[in-house]
Amino acid sequence: MNIIYSENQLKEVAEEILRNAPNKFLAFNGEMGAGKTTLIKEIVKLLDVKDIVNSPTFGIVNEYENTEGELIAYHFDFYRLNDENEALDFGLEDYLNSKAWILMEWPEKIPSYLPEDTTQITIEIIDATNRQLVM
Numbered sequence: 211m212n213i214i215y216s217e218n219q220l221k222e223v224a225e226e227i228l229r230n231a232p233n234k235f236l237a238f239n240g241e242m243g244a245g246k247t248t249l250i251k252e253i254v255k256l257l258d259v260k261d262i263v264n265s266p267t268f269g270i271v272n273e274y275e276n277t278e279g280e281l282i283a284y285h286f287d288f289y290r291l292n293d294e295n296e297a298l299d300f301g302l303e304d305y306l307n308s309k310a311w312i313l314m315e316w317p318e319k320i321p322s323y324l325p326e327d328t329t330q331i332t333i334e335i336i337d338a339t340n341r342q343l344v345m
Contacts, residue, residue, distance in 0.1 A: 211345040214336065217248070223343060224252040227331065230345065234310070235325045237317035240333035245341050246315045249333065250285055257282050257311065270300055273310075283311040288319035297323055 211230055215223045227236070227249075236253075238246040259274040259282055270290070276282045284305050291297060297320045306312060306325060317324055334342045 211343070213343045215341055215343065216339050217245075220249060220252040221256070224249060224256050227253060227343075227345060228256060231329050233325075233327050233329060235306075235312045235314075235328040236331060237314045237324060237328045238331050238333065239317065241335065244333040244335050246333060247287075249343075250313050250315070253311075253313065254283055254285065259283065271305065281308070281310050283313055284308070286312070286314045288314065288316040291316075291319045294320040294322055 211226065213223055213226065238250065240246050254274055257274070258276045260277045270286060270288070272285045273281060274283045274285065286305075288297065302320070302323055306323075312325075314320075314324075314328075317328070317330075329345065332344045334344075336342055
């Protein structure tokens with residue numbers, strides 16, 4: 211899937227990702243400022259999450275429940291990891307074994323621990339208002 215989009219098309223792009231994702235492991239690749247967190251926020255909204263979604267940069271992971279109180283997604287930001295083994299220190303394996311959606315930013319920081327069937331999503335900056343998504 212290859213989509214060029216602007217910010218006002220985020221909902222449609224998020225819907226397309228959820229429709230076409232073969233599993234619940236989504237790895238978002240792209241340079242700083244490409245829009246990874248912004249797109250993940252839109253995906254989480256579509257999953258009926260009641261919480262305010264923000265980047266988990268300082269906490270590494272945010273947990274989101276839906277309006278019924280069920281755990282629906284984990285949002286990881288691995289940017290601050292210095293070594294991929296740090297992911298094991300906070301229990302990454304337990305998160306990966308859950309039934310929740312796993313939404314990961316900076317997955318290249320944990321190459322040995324990504325599930326084999328992770329869906330790779332790359333966001334590239336075209337210009338100030340447009341992005342290209344490849345999935």
